[in-house]
Amino acid sequence: MTTIDTAPEPAPAAGSGGLRRVAAAALTGTAIEFYDFFIYGSAAALVFGRVFFPGLGPTGALLAAFSVYAAAFLARPLGAVLFGHFGDRAGRKATLVASLLLMGLSTAAVGLLPGYRSWGIWAPVLLTVLRLCQGVGLGGEWGGAALLLAEYAPAGRRGRYGGFLQLGPCIGFFLATGAFLLLAWWLPEPAFLAWGWRLPFLASVLLVLVGLFVRLRIGETPVFRAQHGRSRVPVAEVVRGHGRVVLLGAGAIMLGYGLFYLTTTYALAYATGALGLARTLVLALLMAGAVVMAATAWWTACAGDRYGRRRLLVVATVLGSLWSPALFPLLETGRTGPVTLALVGSMAVLGALLGPLAAYLPELFPTRIRYTGAGLTYNLGGVLGGATAPLVATRLTAVYGSAEPVGRYLAGLGAVSLLCLLALPETRGHRLLGSPVAAPPARG
Known part of the structure; x- marks a missing residue:
């Protein structure tokens, strides 16, 4: 069990302008x-x-595409270990710049990759390699970005500042879905298949340039600068001294990952394929859901500073477990109202599951291994809950002729996540492990 340190910590050396920049x-x-x-x-x-x-x-091709999709999840823990090693030894800033470059260049390369009819078997092979590179890049991203905010923010407002980070996936999903929605409106099907799908991937180059400009203007975190001594092999120290916390933390977020990727990826394929719903309708509903997800993520992130991060995660996990069996029956009605409730309702629950994590996971690990520990926990949860979910859902639907069993599978993930959360400590109100202790006030 992680020991939570109640000693006071000094306020981070950053003014409001510096915090806003971070x-x-x-x-x-x-x-x-x-x-x-x-x-x-x-x-x-x-x-x-x-x-x-x-x-x-149709089914085999979808399974193959989702298998390559899952490959990135398997690479994400590797990215967490690789970038975490340098982030814990050399600093957070440079590592985050490297992860952004790797992710952006890999994504742009997918947009330039010829299809099977041009390159044969080499096309899916290279697609898999680039997807693995995406996974490595994203594996190094979240943990480092969470640390930036956790190590800069005042102790009583780590949840609030962590909320800015958790808006990132919501905005990223909104932009990605919006790009494909615009293409669906703008292009006929043959043009979309021939070249239109490449445009969102190529646009990544411009977005990465914006991200680099913003990230190169920040400094190293004060908590890292004040840390005395560096771990020689952070991942070994994490596994040896904090392996139980990593496994429990990964299990705690399985439901969030499973629900997210079944709602945003598998449900998109199932609704537009097997159910025959319009692509533009489903994409538009997912964009609306992304806005709702951002709102609930922000609320739970801020509320974590007041009510406790684990407490809110427990409530959200129970809610998600109860909601999961209703998702696909609502979707299979094919009617706009129930389909809207299915997709937007799932995204609302997802926001509640997402919000407190940016503060909670970094608070479970000491400074010297925090990048590796938080990143490995977050991305291992992705392997357990997100990598296999679309594959399992595709097989269950093919066997049973309906996606209704997928909801029961999700509820099972929720039960495991709840048990893991109950075995973890509450961290609200405690200082970051391994940060310097503030001197007691002088008596006059």
């Missing part, structure tokens, strides 16, 4: 990296089966 850097970079990651999910659901796996049939 928040903007974390929000901008994370939004761009998640945009890059999410556009693959949309493309996998809508087009990659036909472009890169045309000979496998």
Whole structure:
């Protein structure tokens, strides 16, 4: 069990202007990296089966596209270890710049990749390699960006500032979905299949330039600068001394990952394919859901400073477990009202699950290994909850002829997440582990 230190910590040496700059850097970079990651999910659901796996049939092609999609999740813990090693030893800033570059260049390369009919088997092979590079880049992103905010923010407002980070995935998803929605309105199907899907990937180059400009203007975190001594092999120290916390933390966020990728990726493919719903309708509803998700993520992030981060995560996990069995039956009605409730309702629950994490996970680990520990926990949760969810859902639907069993699978993930959360400590009101202790006030 993690020991929570109640000794006071000194206020971070950053004024409100510095904190705003750090928040903007974390929000901008994370939004761009998640945009890059999410556009693959949309493309996998809508087009990659036909472009890169045309000979496998509809179900086989979708499974193949989702398998490559899952490969990035397997690479994310590797990215957390790799970038975490340098982030814990050399600093947070440079590592975040490197992760942004790797993610952006890999994404742009997907937009230039010829399809199966031009390059044969090399097309899906290279797609898999680039997807793995995306996973490594994103694996190094979230933990470092969370640390920027946690190590700069005042102790009583870490949840609020962490909320800026958690808006990043919401904005990234909104932009990614909006890009494909605009293309669906603008282009006929043959043009979209031939070249239109490439445009969101190529646009990543411009977004990365914006992210670099913002990130290069911030300094190293005061908590890291004040840390005495560096871990020689951070991942070894994490596994040896904090392995239980990593596993429990990863299990605690499985439901959030599973619900997110089943709602935003598998539901998109299922609704526009098997159910025959209009692509523009489903994409528009997911964009509306992203706005709702941002609102609930911000509220729970800020409320965590008052009510406790674990407490809110427990409530959100129970709510998500109860909601999961209703998701696909509502979707399968095919009517606009229930479909709207299914997608937007799921995104609202997701925001509640997402909001407190940017403050909670960094607070579980000491400064010397915080980048590796928080990043590995977050991305291992992605492997357990997000990587396999679309694959499991595709197989369950093929076997049972309906997606209703997928909701029960999600509820099972929720039960495991709840048990893991109950075994973790509350961190609200305590100082960051390993940060310097403030001197007691002088008596006059």
